[in-house]
Amino acid sequence: MLKGKPSHTNSQSPLFRRGLGEACRLSFDFFVRDVLEVAPSLIGKKLVRRFEDGRIQKYRITETEAYRGMEDRACHASKGRTPRTEVMFLEGGTVYVYLIYGQYWLLNLVTGIEGDASAVLIRGIEGFPGPGRVGRELLLDRSFYGENLINSPRIWLEGAESVSEIRTAKRIGVEYAGEWADKLWRFY
Numbered sequence: 223m224l225k226g227k228p229s230h231t232n233s234q235s236p237l238f239r240r241g242l243g244e245a246c247r248l249s250f251d252f253f254v255r256d257v258l259e260v261a262p263s264l265i266g267k268k269l270v271r272r273f274e275d276g277r278i279q280k281y282r283i284t285e286t287e288a289y290r291g292m293e294d295r296a297c298h299a300s301k302g303r304t305p306r307t308e309v310m311f312l313e314g315g316t317v318y319v320y321l322i323y324g325q326y327w328l329l330n331l332v333t334g335i336e337g338d339a340s341a342v343l344i345r346g347i348e349g350f351p352g353p354g355r356v357g358r359e360l361l362l363d364r365s366f367y368g369e370n371l372i373n374s375p376r377i378w379l380e381g382a383e384s385v386s387e388i389r390t391a392k393r394i395g396v397e398y399a400g401e402w403a404d405k406l407w408r409f410y
Contacts, residue, residue, distance in 0.1 A: 269283055297341070316369070317370075318341050
């Protein structure tokens with residue numbers, strides 16, 4: 223179910239690499255950083271999806287939320303390692319998807335070193351605000367669980383020009399998490 227291990231060798235920039243015909247795919251080193259570095263740096267990056275019909279679509283990321291491992295009560299990993307969260311404990315660059323309301327697959331990107339259990343929720347892409355709309359537009363399903371963003375032929379991220387201003391706010395829908403609900407870990 224987990225889709226391949228990333229290749230750590232890279233003769234180009236530690237954050238970008240070329241391959242599979244795309245422009246500047248984000249590398250393993252981009253994802254193994256702290257979630258609070260990765261989440262805001264994803265704003266403006268291109269989320270690329272190759273669909274089953276061969277069509278490739280690129281979407282600009284407009285909103286993210288950071289979830290910081292077992293210490294963060296709003297993070298799924300805060301309850302420990304379970305079959306649902308297993309992929310969060312892998313090294314960065316792995317996809318974590320889960321189903322909400324029985325109809326929306328939400329896209330999360332695992333960050334940090336193995337065992338860190340942190341991830342970034344992709345809350346919005348240009349033209350599709352809201353994580354449920356993101357999953358629906360990308361045609362996500364359970365098969366994306368554990369996908370390796372470094373070498374996946376169907377989903378990856380590419381570099382893009384830096385965004386001049388990134389705003390922060392409280393994460394949405396995590397009021398149950400006590401003091402963790404007040405963290406300004408939503409980026410847009």
